[in-house]
Amino acid sequence: MIIKNNITLKPFNTFGIDVNASEFVSVDSIQDLKDVLNTNPSDLLILGGGSNMLLTKDVNALVLQINLKGISVISSTENSVQVKVSAGENWHELVCWCLKENFGGLENLSLIPGNVGTAPIQNIGAYGVELKDSFISCEALDIQTKELRVFTKEDCKFGYRNSIFKQELKGQYIITSVVFELSSHQHVLKTNYGAIEAELENIGIETPTIQDISKAVISIRNSKLPDPKLIGNSGSFFKNPVISSSKFKILKSQFPLIPHYTVSEDSIKIPAAWLIDTAGFKGKTFGNYGVHAKQALVLVNYGGASGKDILKLSIQIQKAVKFIFDIDLETEVNIL
Ligand code: EPU
16 A cells, blocks of 8 residues: 555546646555554545546545455345445446346446445436445445444435435545345346337347346447546536426426426426526537537536636536526536
8 A cells, every 4th residue: 555645636537637636545455444544644535436526626635546346245035136345346347247147226327437435425326227226235434433334225315316425424434335235036127217218129129138228228328428538527517406396387488398307296307408408508618628519417528628617617507507597506526
């Protein structure tokens, strides 16, 4: 375990922003992690896959890359298995491993960037499935006491792109491993998300397997979302806002085609992508950064943009959406 000084974080964030960290260390065991914390660093930045952050300035802190590895089946019943996965495993590689073993539950979450240990923090989700649907528990290290604690699903208080680790326990724990429950036989497929059905039909599959669903999801994602290895981005930059039904009625009279999903009797979710698109930002470029041409919710760094540039664009978008629709867009990405 070597603490390096003054290194660029460009390879460690999917936006590809070039800022420096005053100190950087990668840990591949719980003991190393405890040893680093025992040096009592004055400031810490925990790094998973770096897929949900916008770095707007140099980081004057110890950047701690969680590189804990390992995937193992810890128990099984006739139709299911419990799998324990270390926090530093890449999310999509876990999904591929599950598909190879024919374990079902994560296939709709194919190709989501990031690592397993950061996935519960924002309860990652896509195509009608969220992490919480297969989540059993996670183990996390208390940064103060250096003790490991197990969090059950209830403890985690999962919500839409939300959990206790983003709220009352923010910055207090480092997730070290996650246990999932997956089906080993009689998989329950979730194909009701419109685009999946259409894609399966497109590729001529009538009775899909979990592997087919993954293929369909990969194909949909590739058609809309830029590959961070080629174009810097952090997926959805904003959350889909939830508004009251009275506000929705007013908007609907002004914008009859506004897409929406009913969340409860008095709350309606509006796709942020539609708001940004309608505000005229889709595909707009400002030199080396802009709004993705195929999905208005994704801000992109074409190479060499600064975090401040992208932050400035995000504020411009928030102001336009507020002015036109009177809706506050909240960022999904963490701004640092
Ligand atoms: N739309 C537009 N313009 C666009 C794109 C979309 O008007 O440029 C409208 C369309 O009406 C479309 C609707 O927005 O029907 C919703 O779009 P989409 O189905 O692509 O999903 P989303 O709400 O934009 C969410 C997640 C994505 C996830 C997809 C699929 C959030 C913030 N984003 O996007 O998650 O992949 O659903 O389930 O909830 C991520 O978190 O990084 C991410 C990519």
